Each structure stands twice: as structure tokens, then as C-alpha cells.
Amino acid sequence: MSQSLHLTAFMRPVSLHTGAWRYPGAYADANFNFTHLKAFAQALERAKFDAFFMADHLAVLNMPVEALKRSHTVTSFEPFTLLSALAAVTERIGLAATASTTFDEPYHVARRFASLDHISGGRAAWNIVTTSNPDAARNFGLSDHVEHGERYKRAREFFDVVTGLWDSFADDAIIRDQESGIFFDPERMHVLDHKGEEFSVRGPLNIARPVQGWPVIVQAGQSEPGKQLAAETAEVVFAAPRDFATARALYADIKGRMPAAGRNPDHLKILPAAMIVIGETVEEAREKRARLDSLVHYDSAIASLSIALGHDASGFDPDGPLPEIPETNASKSGRAQVLRLAEEEKLTVRQLAQRYGGYAGLAFVGTKETIADEMERWLHEQAADGFTCVFPFLPQGLEDVTGTLVPELQRRGLFRTDYEGATLREHLGLPRPANRFFP
Template identity: 85%
Template sequence: MAQSRQLHLGAFMRPVSLHTGAWRYPGSYPDANFNFTHIKSFAQKLERAKFDAFFMADHLAVLNMPVEALRRSHTVTSFEPFTLLSALAAVTERIGLVATASTTFDEPYHIARRFASLDHISNGRAGWNIVTTSNPDAALNFGLEDHVEHGERYRLAREFYDVVTGLWDSFADDAFLRDVESGIFFDPAKMHVLDHKGDGLKVRGPLNIARPPQGWPVIVQAGQSEPGRQLAAETAEVVFCSPRDLAGGKALYADIKQRMAPAGRDRNHLKILPAAFVVVGDSVEEARAKRARLDSLVHYDSAIASLSIALGHDASGFDPDGPLPAIPETNASKTGRAQVLKLAEEEKLTVRQLAQRYGGYSGLAFVGTAQTIADEMEEWLSGEGSDGFNVVFPYLPQGLDDVTERLVPELQRRGLFRTDYEGSTLRDHLGLPRPENRFFP
């Protein structure tokens, strides 16, 4: 039974798992994150399961972490987004390809051109995850001593977005005639010179590539801060976010959607897709046991540091195999602390298990059978907690196969997810309109 409103599913694929122990799980590919043959097979499986998109986060530096955590990190070597997604474009046909690119450390002409090129190569499957890059280590790789301040980064991001979308509109959709007889290749009257001169950017244009098949690649954003939410309401078509639970999801969903009408936008033209860590088992107990086994592969020293941060209290002296002891209240994040205490209580976790949960993956998780997870996802969808999810896999390939071969069929049976693609572009999959060309309406 088809429903009017269905889930949209993205796959969070850089790294291929956010769980720090993923590469050590029995049966996993230890190099899954940096092996093109594996990643190609993941993308093809996701396409067969009719996922909306393959989503690639990005970092512009080796992440700054203590050496004990660093040397255990399977993310330290990764493919660069444009090269990886372009390669995947050539070996897939329908799945969307979302790349992260920074408005702080790259040039709008390059960004506009690369996404336009990816959109042409993939026949309309590109998406741009706009980030302002908050990592101060990235600045040091681009000649800057001081990181650009948060508000300034968002002001520049908005101008950058205006320039990139303006460059995408450099040519009318029907500018290219290719009339062999007359020798006229294109009509210069259908080419617009942007000539942008703003506070932060000066870019002349035109772009040296035809307008993307989608008009513009899909605009994705991840910020949850006040300026991030406002920028999303004004410009984003997909929001990637990390609410901890359904209540948090509903609040964020309502807040972003209610900002859209004042910005002159239709609330259906933005899809909110939280990250969700999904572990599928034959029974809820089995799924939990898989997760516990995965968590147990997280190194204790780095795990306990993560728990200490979450608690706002040094946990390194606690008995690893005992329950969480009573600890004095501090000024550290009360929400984070309350969540640790709730989790310890609910799942009866030892200090070690708690630490390994925080050192592994501590965001929103659906751990159960295909049925219980479909129930939860349906509740999020019908309760306006989200329009779908960006699925985080626990380990690969098995954790991905469990989703595509077990969870997806259950969602399809319930009419909650497509059984085939209806269109060919990422905009088609997401139900988003093709933007008009501002210069050639």
C-alpha cells in the first residue's frame, strides 16, 4: 500500500562507518573506508536498494586527537569527495551523490564548476553539502593562522552560495544549438556574465560549463546553530542533523520548517534527514549483542576520555567493570550528563561499556529487528521528527547488507519506502523542484 509520504534514505558514507571500532568487527573489511572496489560495491548495493543518496562528509585535515585514538582511527586516510563521487558516478546510474565542500577554504568558481561537472557526468545526481568548516586545524593547511570566526563564516557562506548558484545560471538551458549546417555552436545572448562584486567575493564569470541537468545540484546543509538553521531555512533542500531522540528531532524539524514561509519558501522543498545508526538483528537481543560486541572493540583509554567529556568529570579512576558511581554535579553540559546517567540506568552498563559506547558512536541509534526499526522510523516520519534518515552503518559489508536486504524490504512492504526509482535525478528522488534560471526565466 503506497503512502503519500515516504521516507527518504541517504547513506552516510564518509567514513563508511562512524563507529570507531567498525574496522575490527569480525567479517568486516578493515580497509572499507579506503578501498575503491569495496566502496563501489557499497554504492551499487545502495542503488539496488533504491537509496536516495550516497552522502560524503569531509575534513580538510587529519583530525586532531590524542595519539592513542589517532593510531586506532580508520578515518585517517580517505578519498577526496569530488574524485570519489565522480568515479562512482561512472559505475552507478540512479543513486544521488552528495559531496561536502567548504565555503571557507575553496573558491566559488572551482566549486560551481566541479559540482556542475559532476551533475553532468552523473546525469543529474549531484548534491552539495555546504559546510563552513569549523576545524581550526584546517585553517593551518590553507595558510591561515587564525580560524575564521563563526558569524563571519556564515555571512561568507551565504554570499558564496549566491555566487555559486549564480554561476550555475551562466547559460540558459537552451543556449547550446550545435547547428552543424550554420556552424553556430551556441547563442551568446543566452550566456550571462555574473560580475559579482560583494563584501567578501569578487567573481566575474561566466562559468565555462553548461547549466547542470538539475538546474542546480541539490543544496544540503548540516549546521544546527542559530545561523545554521536560518541559512538552511533560506537555502537548503536537505538538512543533515543529529537530534538525540524523537523529541529533539520534532523540535528541530518544527523550528527549521517554520522559518521557511517567512523566507518565501514551500516547506515541502526541504527534507530533514537525521543521522541514524542502524543495527539489525533477528531479535532485539541479537541486535543489542552485535552492538555490544562492536562497542567492546573500542580501545578503553580513548573510550574513557570520551566518557569523561560527556560527563564533565574525569572518569579514568572509576572501576571499569563496576556501575557508574555517583558523581558531584558540575558546570559541564547538563544535557550530556543527564543522557549518560539515563543510558547507564536503562541499559545497566558498566563504566567500560558506557565508555565504549561514547568512544564508539553515541548518537541516535535504531537497534532491533527490521520490524522494530521500521516501527521507529514510521513514528519519526508520521510524527514529523524527520523526512527520513541518513543511515550510519555499524560495520561493513554485513551491517550495510542487513539494512539493504532486511530493513529496506520491510519498509517497502509497509509502503514507507519506494520499490523503484520514479525519476532519474536526485531532485526526482527527493521530490524537489528544478530551480528556475534567475537570468533566463
């Protein structure tokens, strides 16, 4: 159990909340305005955040055109180009990017993350996703989507290949002896020669071992195969359970699987994603959230519900309960969450849609004190090792967190007042992996 919190920021340029671009003071042009993103990353670094984490999709989100036209998520920077640019204008904050194991190649993924790790001096993290959006499949030559279990099987082998490629060179392989002319020791280079069910990759990677050994491994999945993959491979999990009880159960579940996978539970930090809305009073915070949600159009709301369900919800009775729907190939954890929410809070289709159309996940809405209380409780009662912060609107929602909540957490000794190490692994208290070929 950690003695203090870890905080990362889960970002889209305009915010993850779909109404955010219309909020007073919002940077509606942030999708392609690097200046804003640079200011966000630098503000988070001044607040000593562990990492800046960029959300991603491999397609224009599949929603009806009437909803799509209201969405600020339609287009924005690609994460690698963005995070590499941010690496050049920050010094210490971690930089986490998403790469899909379903629609990319292990050699490319290993290479880009290793390069980002070298450029940033050891601050890269890889969010492993298996990509459940069927429209993404159609952008990569597949007419239908890869089945859920198959995606996770491929992800597991993809991880083995990528980490094997990162270990291509011993940490001391590069000699650079200008006198003798020997640049590196080929005995300290390993040819992976992987031949598996999904991939055949010879190697070696044409990049020296990353500064961190391996970039930090991040995952979200809450489905059964997602939890198992996390227990076996992840070092950060940002799964977003809907409440404290679910979070505690998830925390125990994932960490409980780790010993059987030969891992120390302290080597995985569970940082649930939570939208944080701060007011001078709890009432003011609730009003901010209500104002923000009111900016979401119903057309967008119902489309988002359809995505979460993996099923077109536009024909449902808005004022009735959620009808029975057939099982599909969409993300299982997302779908289960909708069904639980509908059942437990007895929400109508309209109410569900409004929740999903804005931001469906866990939210802390209150004052800096009530939110710090809540975070402290989650930390001390083993529901979380910290949080993946979602800002309701930008820049103000971020400034509320860095300007009021972080100082409150620091005052209580729950969050660092300065970075102690240089790398993301050091910020997170994670060990540097040994090289499997050159132990």
C-alpha cells in the same frame, strides 16, 4: 509531508563507527579500496536508496597520537574523486559530497559540482559545511580558526555566488548548429560580476547549466545560524537530534522558518542521521552494538569527546561528571549535544567518552519490525521525511539494511520499490530551480 520515506547512506569507507574496522568480517582496507566502495554504492542502488553521501574532513582529525593510531578515519579517498568514479559505475543513485565554504573558492566548488552533475546525469548534491576543525585552518594558511558567526556569513554569500554561477547559461543556451557554425547563444549567457563583502567573482562559469538546474543543497547545522541557513537554502537536512521529541521540535523549527524566507516547507527534506543496528531479536541487535562499542579503545574515546567539546578532556576525572568548560569556537551544535547528553543521562566522563568514541548520534537498535515502526512514527508525526542511514559496520551492517529493513519498509508502502525519475531531485520530490537570469 511526504507519503513515504527518503533514505540516504552517510558513509565513510570503513563506517562512521570508530570500532568498525575491527568488527568480524569488516573491510579494514576500504579507505583505499575502490572495489569495496563500488560494491556498497551498487548495493544501495539496488535497494533504491535516494543517495550515497560521503563524509569528509580537511585534516587528519585532531586527537592525541595514542588515540589517533587506533583510528581508521586518519586517511581515505577525497569525496569528489570518489563520487565521480562511482558516477561511472552507477546509474540512478544520488551522489552527495561535502565542500567547505571556509577553505575553498566559489568558482571551484560551482564547477566541480556542475561537472559531477553532468557526468552523473543529474545526481549530484552539495553538502555545505563551514568547517569547525581548527586543524583544517592550519592546512590553509590560517593560524587560528574563523569565528562561528563569520563562517556562516561567508557561507551565505558563498551559496549565492555558487548558485549564481550555476545559472550562467540558460538551459537552452547551447545550440550547436554545425551548419551555421553557431555553438551557443551569448545572449543566453550571464556574466555574474559578483562583488560582495567576502567574494569578488566575475563569471560566467565555464560549464553549461547542471542537469538538475542546481545540484541538491544539503546541510547538517543545528546551531542557530545553521538552522537559519538551512531554512533559507537547504533542500536536505541531515541534522541528527538525539530523540523523537528533539527531532520533532527541530523539524517544526526549520520548516517553520521557511515561509518567512519565501520557501515552501515541502521543498526541504529533513532526514535525521541514524545508526541502524538490526538483529533477529532486539536483544541480538543490542548485543551487536555492545560488541562493536567494546572494540573502541578508551584513548580514542576520550579524544573524540575532546573534539565534540572543542576542549581537551584528557585531564578530566573519568569517573566524575563533566566539569564546567569555557565556551570555544568549535561547532556549537556538537558542544550543546554533549552537554545535554551529560545532563540528561547523568553520564560520567568515561561513559560519555565511550559513547562519543564509537558513534555518538541517534541510533535505531532493534529488529526490522521495531525499526520500521519507529521510522513510520517519525514520518507520520512530522519528525522526519526519511533518514540518513549510518551503518555500524560494513559490509554486514549495510546488507542488514538493504536485505531486511528495506523490504519491510517496501512491504508497508513506506519506501519505493523502483526509482520513478532519473535525477536526485526527482527521487527526493524537489522542484528544479528556475534560472534567476533566464526565468
